[in-house]
Amino acid sequence: MIQHTARRIGGAAAMILALAAPAAAQDGTAAPPALGLSLNTVAPVEGGGCRLTFVIRNGLAADLESMVAEAVLFDGAGHVDRITLFDFGALPAGRPRVRQFDLDGPSCDTLGQVLINGFETCEGAGLAPGACLEGLRLSSETRIEVTG
Helix, strand or coil: CHHHHHHHHHHHHHHHHHHHCCHHHHCCCCCCCCEEEEEEEEEEECCCEEEEEEEEEECCCCCEEEEEEEEEEEECCCCEEEEEEEEEEEECCCCEEEEEEEECCCCHHHEEEEEEEEEEEEECCCCCCCHHHHHEEEEECCCCEEEC
């Protein structure tokens, strides 16, 4: 009985994954270039601040020589806590990178959302204007929502 249930759950999961696949992949066309930015972890830092750890996957057509994002941090009630810049530095195409940012002040428990408001800098040889914003794909592996 348990094995039968596991097979049904496994089959249902496979169906959900198939339905969730992008339409571009289903019709045989390549997915558009993407700049994946995921909030991977949050952790308290000494003195009451919060460390945000991001994983960035540069799927754009060029290495990024410099990427600086303007971020708006909201508290749990949806009020703006601060506006800041996250300097992600150089990001080679096709290779994941991890970047950490230590925030002074409130603890991680008070953060509710990170809004990527735009890019102060997004430079790379042959990169079309607006490519970073157009290709931006945001996600979070934490309870803190990441939007843009």
